[in-house]
Amino acid sequence: MSAAPGRSQASSHRSPQGEGTPVTAVDLAELRPCLEGAIPAMMATCAADGTPNVAYISQVFYVDERHVALSFQFFNKTRKNLLAQPRSTVLVLHPLTACFYRLHLRYLRTEDSGPVFESMKAQLAGIASHSGMAHVFRLLGSDIHEVCEIERVPGDPSSTPLPPAPPRCNLLGALRRGSARLAACATLDALLDATLQTLEQDLGIRHAMVLILDPVTERLYTVASRGYATSGVGSEIALGDGVIGVAARERTPVRIMHMASAYLYSRALRDSLAGDGSAAISTDIPYPGLPEPRSQLAVPLLSAGRVLGVLFVESPLELQFSFEDEDLLVTLGGQLAAGIDLMQESAEPCPDMPGTEHPAAPAKAPAGPRLQVRHYRSNDSVFVNNAYLIKGVAGAILWKLLQDRQRQGRREFTNRELRLDRALRLPDVADNLEARLLLLQRRLAEQCPQLHIEKTGRGCFHFDTAGPVELEDVAA
Amino acid sequence: MMARGVSVIVSACGHDLTPSVMRALGSQISASGDFVTVYLGQRPSAQLLRDVAASGRMAVVFSEPSTHRTVQLKTRHARLREARPEDAAVLQRYRLAMQQELGGLGFGPAFVSAMFAHRLDDVVAVEFTPDEAFDQTPGPRAGQPLGGPAP
Numbered sequence: 001m002s003a004a005p006g007r008s009q010a011s012s013h014r015s016p017q018g019e020g021t022p023v024t025a026v027d028l029a030e031l032r033p034c035l036e037g038a039i040p041a042m043m044a045t046c047a048a049d050g051t052p053n054v055a056y057i058s059q060v061f062y063v064d065e066r067h068v069a070l071s072f073q074f075f076n077k078t079r080k081n082l083l084a085q086p087r088s089t090v091l092v093l094h095p096l097t098a099c100f101y102r103l104h105l106r107y108l109r110t111e112d113s114g115p116v117f118e119s120m121k122a123q124l125a126g127i128a129s130h131s132g133m134a135h136v137f138r139l140l141g142s143d144i145h146e147v148c149e150i151e152r153v154p155g156d157p158s159s160t161p162l163p164p165a166p167p168r169c170n171l172l173g174a175l176r177r178g179s180a181r182l183a184a185c186a187t188l189d190a191l192l193d194a195t196l197q198t199l200e201q202d203l204g205i206r207h208a209m210v211l212i213l214d215p216v217t218e219r220l221y222t223v224a225s226r227g228y229a230t231s232g233v234g235s236e237i238a239l240g241d242g243v244i245g246v247a248a249r250e251r252t253p254v255r256i257m258h259m260a261s262a263y264l265y266s267r268a269l270r271d272s273l274a275g276d277g278s279a280a281i282s283t284d285i286p287y288p289g290l291p292e293p294r295s296q297l298a299v300p301l302l303s304a305g306r307v308l309g310v311l312f313v314e315s316p317l318e319l320q321f322s323f324e325d326e327d328l329l330v331t332l333g334g335q336l337a338a339g340i341d342l343m344q345e346s347a348e349p350c351p352d353m354p355g356t357e358h359p360a361a362p363a364k365a366p367a368g369p370r371l372q373v374r375h376y377r378s379n380d381s382v383f384v385n386n387a388y389l390i391k392g393v394a395g396a397i398l399w400k401l402l403q404d405r406q407r408q409g410r411r412e413f414t415n416r417e418l419r420l421d422r423a424l425r426l427p428d429v430a431d432n433l434e435a436r437l438l439l440l441q442r443r444l445a446e447q448c449p450q451l452h453i454e455k456t457g458r459g460c461f462h463f464d465t466a467g468p469v470e471l472e473d474v475a476a
Numbered sequence: 477m478m479a480r481g482v483s484v485i486v487s488a489c490g491h492d493l494t495p496s497v498m499r500a501l502g503s504q505i506s507a508s509g510d511f512v513t514v515y516l517g518q519r520p521s522a523q524l525l526r527d528v529a530a531s532g533r534m535a536v537v538f539s540e541p542s543t544h545r546t547v548q549l550k551t552r553h554a555r556l557r558e559a560r561p562e563d564a565a566v567l568q569r570y571r572l573a574m575q576q577e578l579g580g581l582g583f584g585p586a587f588v589s590a591m592f593a594h595r596l597d598d599v600v601a602v603e604f605t606p607d608e609a610f611d612q613t614p615g616p617r618a619g620q621p622l623g624g625p626a627p
Binding site for chain 2: 042043044045046048050051052053054055056058074076077085087088089090091093097098100102104153154155156157158159161162
């Protein structure tokens with residue numbers, strides 16, 4: 001038996017029985033159910049003196065069709081062997097068919113930051129807490145290995161193989177229906193609703209939200225949600241916080257099947273709020289997430305190489321989101337992100353815009369109850385009848401609309417004039433104006449229906465008040 | 477611990493230092509504890525058995541799935557023999573113990589049976605006396621020798 005190195009030689013060398021039986025070529029795709037962490041993998045390495053070693057490995061992470069990443073948690077014999085001799089063999093078991101596979105690997109490098117590392121770190125925290133090992137599991141690095149060959153281990157030919165996974169639902173069909181829905185949308189509002197509807201109706205995912213990244217403040221704000229007691233529209237998460245923040249910062253999906261407290265953003269937020277009794281007037285809109293999630297998946301929304309936001313789903317049950325859900329959400333998220341970008345670009349003033357060129361005389365005061373609106377210049381926060389409504393760019397926009405409504409009687413506005421208004425401090429590029437307007441529109445509909453925004457066409461909208469408004473501008 | 481339903485994973489390596497690995501179909505430990513037999517299928521473990529036959533070297537991990545308690549044994553003098561009719565009872569007992577152990581973790585009897593499916597005429601018994609034993613329960617102590625070399 002020759003021991004020639006190299007991939008092409010490896011196949012004939014590793015043939016079962018060694019009598020010329022060809023090894024079945026297997027794609028890594030076939031093994032992805034084995035990499036979901038249901039059954040721990042075993043890793044065999046060899047010391048320079050020929051002493052074999054075998055050890056459990058917490059995570060075998062799918063990187064791409066040619067690479068996997070293994071969790072590096074301890075400086076142990078396996079580690080020592082790998083650094084001296086990069087060849088290893090990993091044994092995994094299919095959690096449904098009970099078929100064994102061997103991955104013949106070659107160690108390439110260790111990463112201790114970046115998308116693969118962060119994804120594995122979040123996942124490992126879940127695995128560790130699920131298995132009662134949270135105190136000993138810490139990810140030191142992600143060992144990237146090249147997959148030289150995959151062997152489907154021949155089983156007992158006389159026994160009946162177990163059936164493969166029953167198709168859960170036709171995922172490609174679900175994706176197609178979702179894609180068709182998104183393609184039919186002409187507004188950002190409709191696009192977000194179509195996304196959440198697809199998740200709920202076609203995939204049975206009942207708790208979901210979409211967040212948009214503000215690149216200036218490096219915070220993500222919720223623009224749409226479904227399946228929560230409160231919509232949480234306008235609630236914010238910092239880039240890098242929890243699975244949502246990590247997915248956006250690292251531009252990688254983060255999927256957790258056993259939720260660990262370390263990544264419970266909602267709990268951390270609640271704890272920090274509970275400890276801060278001084279906040280008499282809070283400008284924090286409560287984060288809407290589940291109080292006790294057990295599965296979560298956050299997918300970054302990428303378009304033209306930029307992160308626009310995050311599509312996030314969760315469940316109170318464990319093991320709810322498989323790699324197939326991740327594949328589907330990444331694909332659907334791609335179309336959503338492209339759509340969000342498209343809505344921005346197309347949000348130019350309508351050529352036949354009524355109202356912009358001929359401002360009406362100051363309008364007569366509407367008949368509804370009086371509203372007292374206070375604006376704080378320091379952070380553009382807006383309070384209506386002493387209740388917090390919104391802050392930041394959306395707050396500044398609302399203040400402009402209210403002033404123009406009162407002083408000039410205007411009701412019709414364009415995105416373009418908002419972009420040109422330096423007082424609003426919109427960034428020159430990637431201003432997310434359409435998303436900010438939608439956030440404002442939804443926040444008003446929920447908290448202050450007497451103030452009302454309605455899209456009247458591409459790049460233009462109608463704003464009105466249902467009662468007399470008293471404006472107070474506070475310098476502080 | 478090792479006499480109960482514990483997972484048994486066997487590893488060896490070729491003269492080119494390429495590791496081979498497979499799950500055993502069963503194991504048996506003598507009453508004195510110093511004589512161990514592990515059972516492997518020839519079809520699923522062809523390369524592993526060739527490596528053990530050529531080098532005599534073998535590493536075996538015993539692990540209790542429900543507690544993660546793990547021990548690794550190493551030998552330089554493993555010996556192969558064909559399975560005998562009396563080994564069938566050992567393999568049967570082992571499978572039932574594993575059905576019990578893995579059943580507690582949510583794996584049904586059909587799944588466990590499929591994991592350990594074999595024909596006796598395909599089974600090879602590998603016998604050895606451990607040269608070294610290590611505690612390998614996950615954690616910082618993993619890899620520590622267990623009470624020095626066995627006699």
